[in-house]
Amino acid sequence: MKTDDLIESLVADLAPVRPGAVRLGIAATAAAGGAVALALVFVWLGLRPDLAEAAGGMMFWMKAGYAVVLAAAGFWCAERLARPAGSPRPGLTLAIAALAFVLLLGLGRMAMAPPADRMAMWLGGSWRRCPIYILTLSAPTLALALLAVRRFAPTRLRMAGAAAGLFAGGVAAAIYGLHCTETSMAFLATWYSLGMALSAAVGALVGPWALRWR
Amino acid sequence: MRRAQDGDAAAWRELLGELSRRLSVFFARRLGPAHAADIEDLVQETLLAIHRRRVTYDAAQPFTAWAHAVARYKLIDFWRRRRIRVHVPLETFEDSLWAPPDGSAEARLDLERVLGHLPERQQRLIRDVKIEGLSLAEAGARAGMTEGAAKVSLHRAMAALTARMREREDG
The missing domain is CATH 1.10.1740.10 (RNA polymerase sigma factor, region 2, helix turn helix motif)
Structure with a gap:
């Protein structure tokens, strides 16, 4: 086909775009993927037995808040990287700031605690499981988010994959908080962060393959 | 667009x-x-x-x-x-x-917009050197400064421009 004819056919096909379609397309995956993760917590991991009580405490919301902020940062990055020439920098800055915040708080609490208690604070009772559970719970959101981003026009695929992974990891960690009974800041700063980082790493790993579009 | x-x-x-x-x-x-x-x-x-x-x-x-x-x-x-x-x-x-x-439409528009934020003297320098291709000495003479001063000023202007462009990309 001649290029001029192609242009004519594209012009004939032109319809107004829905503003916010990129944001909406990616945000919807959190709802769907989050619902699956929630179902997994209910039937597989189980809610924490003291949920009602814990919801009155500060640490429960600290964990949820940290996860939500990282999900938002990942969303921001992904929303930018789903566009050609989009820059993830603002989202990345938010993620790093949030991480630095909880790390500092965690270190502060550790420093104030008696040395004998420090290991227990840091490792809690579930440090081996926590990152793996978060990674597992992130899978549905990650898969959907990658499909969504691919429909747009990412041009830096590895980075866009990592952003989708961070987003999915944040969503998963927020929901995992319904199961997890850990209460230390150092635990949150280390193992939650590791879980979300693993999810981002998986996203980065599969991004170049999963996000390639034609 | x-x-x-x-x-x-x-x-x-x-x-x-x-x-x-x-x-x-x-x-x-x-x-x-x-x-x-x-x-x-x-x-x-x-x-x-x-x-x-x-x-x-x-x-x-x-x-x-x-x-x-x-x-x-x-x-x-x-x-x-x-x-x-x-x-x-x-x-x-x-x-x-x-x-x-030919410095045509779209790119020019983007360029004009970011250039507009610089002081006039720096705008002139960038136009003379980077767009019209004058040497530093010639552009300096036009702006009434030495080649060395033109070089420093151009360098600052380019740095400001890059920062501005980066900001816009992040926006």
Whole structure:
């Protein structure tokens, strides 16, 4: 086909775009993927037995808040990287700031605690499981988010994959908080962060393959 | 582009026409004579992508950077499909398509907007040296300063410009 004819056919096909379609397309995956993760917590991991009580405490919301902020940062990055020439920098800055915040708080609490208690604070009772559970719970959101981003026009695929992974990891960690009974800041700063980082790493790993579009 | 996103067909026809000319030049330079036959295919693929994925253009960003990134993606995809790996340094893209010799519409608009934020003296320097191609000494003489002073001032202006551009991309 001649290029001029192609242009004519594209012009004939032109319809107004829905503003916010990129944001909406990616945000919807959190709802769907989050619902699956929630179902997994209910039937597989189980809610924490003291949920009602814990919801009155500060640490429960600290964990949820940290996860939500990282999900938002990942969303921001992904929303930018789903566009050609989009820059993830603002989202990345938010993620790093949030991480630095909880790390500092965690270190502060550790420093104030008696040395004998420090290991227990840091490792809690579930440090081996926590990152793996978060990674597992992130899978549905990650898969959907990658499909969504691919429909747009990412041009830096590895980075866009990592952003989708961070987003999915944040969503998963927020929901995992319904199961997890850990209460230390150092635990949150280390193992939650590791879980979300693993999810981002998986996203980065599969991004170049999963996000390639034609 | 914004008008096209709202559904203005005439604006879209004009923009796609202009883009197809620029893209031909862009791909011709990148592909070299050995792949001259593929230029039109690539141009069409890129136009198609720009059309189908126009929703990803954000009006707050420079349009040229957006279209450029699509073209680059298509080019890399082309090489990848042919299993040819070429090392394409990023810098070579900077001055290629989007600062066309005729200084035409879109790129010029973006440039004018960022230049407008600099002090007038620095604007003049950038125009004289980077766009019109005068030497530092000539541009300095025009602005009434020594070559050394012109060099320092130009350097600062470029730094400010880069910072400004980066800010816009992040926006």
